[in-house]
Amino acid sequence: MVGPGSPSSPSSPSMAGKAIAYVDSLLHRVLDPNLPNPSAHQASDRPDQHTILKHLSEKEFLEQVAPKDVENAPLPSFDPGVFDNELLNLKLYSTIDPDNPTVVKEPEGNIHEGTYMGTQVALTQTYARIEQTFASLFDVLGIESTLPRYVTLEEQKKLYRFSAYPNNPDGTPADYPPHLQHIPPDQDISQFAIFSAIGLIQTQVILQKITPDEDGFLGRTKKWLVEKERAVAFGGDPEKGLKIQDVVDYNKFHRKFGTDISSGGNIGLLDDWFSDRRFADQQFTGTNPTTITRASPTWIGEFTKAAHAGGYDKWVPALAKADPASLYVQDGSYFRKACGVSDPTETLHNKNPGADDNWAVGAVSLFQLYDDGKLHPIAICIDHKGFIEKSVTIFNHRLSPSDSTSGEKEDWPWRYAKTCAQVTDWMRHELTVHLTLSHLVEEAIIVATNRTIPMDHPVYRLLFPHWYKTLSLNAAARASLVPQVIVDLVGISPAQAYSFMHHAYNTYDFVGSYVPNDLKRRGFPSTVDELEKNPRYKNYPYAKNVLGLWTTLRAYVSSMLRLSFPTDASVAGDKYIQDWAREVQTSAFMPSFPTIQTIDALVDAVTMCIHIAAPFHSAVNYLQNFYQAFVVAKPPSLCHLPPASLAELNSFKERDLVAALPINRQRQWLLAAQVPWLLSFKVDDDRSLLNYAASQFNVYKYKRGEKEIKIKEISQELYSQLRELQKRFYNNSVAMDKGSIPYMVLDPGLTAVSILI
Structure with a gap:
């Protein structure tokens, strides 16, 4: 029996316990409780005499020694001086007429040959230079x-x-929605002219010029591809040609790792990356979890009609039995209209000079959401051509998520259809959801705000931190990334791509996109309680998290604005707010922006501006590398004409899927993989929402004015709420089905405070 005072008694610590307590006291020694006190984790990482004087072990040191063979040395980036010398050596620079600074000659050089890795590194560095160029210009301006x-x-x-919109001054269609005209027309010959002529014109061609031609790639990867092709062409061994598994193995063992939110991982590292489950999961937790919508009675009827026509006898009664509220679609049927194509049966195809043929499709995918939260793909119309009868629609052999998955890997017709759906989503996500509805909508609001609201106005001061570097980044993308890379990858012409963006901007519903309104419009609950208590939505953490952030940010915005606008009358009577709303509605061509007469309307509008720049952009941007760097999982276009009939699609084998993918196109694969790589770098800690709240608290921490004390308290509450959301978002991720890909992109410690990339 253990009694008081015995060695094992809680009141009498053992020697080991005393030692631990002593060490702990050293790590956490507090000179004064009023001084800043680091956390236990921080204290344990503090250097001391022991760590300062300690050598690495020989084994630890040798693990850090550079590889013996320079060919195997990692190349995170080129030395800037070496890189610049090579650009000059290759004549990849613009020249200007010294007598007339408006006459510019674009770089005459062009890289015809290069390695895959070297081109990746060069593209990354070059695009960073382009961003720096515009940052410098915008600093000077x-x-x-x-x-x-x-x-x-x-x-x-x-x-x-x-900028002029919808047409340029000469009457031609504008490429982009309204944005900052960063070189005013009356300053063609000014202190900025030389900068504009040399620096900006160079950015318009440099990415294309440093990317080798398709037959110009060198190195071991190219040799591997050539050997595979030779085995088929000359050896009579088609089984030795490139297969999907070759690409999977290459991705697993021969690719670089990265600095994105997933540490360079990608979906191709999962054994079931091609499965129905991963395809369905991406609708809720992928790069674009924002467009899946409850199926209308019309769509349910159309797919029922297609099931009859295709002889899918099991699906006809299954659709009739299904609860209509459980059926959802990803709808790309509007693509041709958005691209300015009047004939709904016209094939969407493009071939840019020097590039290969690409095809686009407007797929429509039908899903069923089960009560236990599992989302299951039912059918895919691979390219909607105005009518379901004129389109190819295939149904899943698996009627439910519980059906056997043993045949999924070899079901080539269905895998091809899922690829079509991914091509549709790539184009919709990249050109509209990400570029237009995030970057360009926010830019239009930034310009309108600066034209109507003084810098010391409460609304301006509240929004300004969420616009850090957005304008220069957007300008860089318009000058280089979009026209030189994005437009080159999709299966529509440049003019059609710009029309596609116009359509997204012109049909944008600002108020309808408030998070609660958007969820309700798409057929999901619009309150946190409904989403979190109903197991049907357990695998849709985007909805839960983005609504949680909206609620928290709205409460913060409301508290801040009510310090200056206590009544509806104070809002309605503020000239600057009224001018702001009119400017966005008219000059920014955004008629859905609200007419602001009440404090609630102002709070909603300002919250939405922050939402677009922070949570929304983070959600649709920072997972791109994970889902798109493994290009076969989500390609930007098809590399072969789509099948014209269901019979043709049902005859597809692996070779047909391979032919549709850019597996044998190193240039296209490189660019398709490079876009998400460029755009997915992890947010620095000091640019997160959480740090924004902590920063503002510390700025106001010792201020004594009545309003300043309130701002400190509001900032403290924002920090506290964001910290609670971190834990809730972790729980939402853990609560998903076993084997789900963790979803933490909206963690306030990771969510960018502005559009940073």
């Missing part, structure tokens, strides 16, 4: 100055001018 400057509203209006 005073639009995004390195050190803050206060300018009057009249000066702001001169700096921030909208």
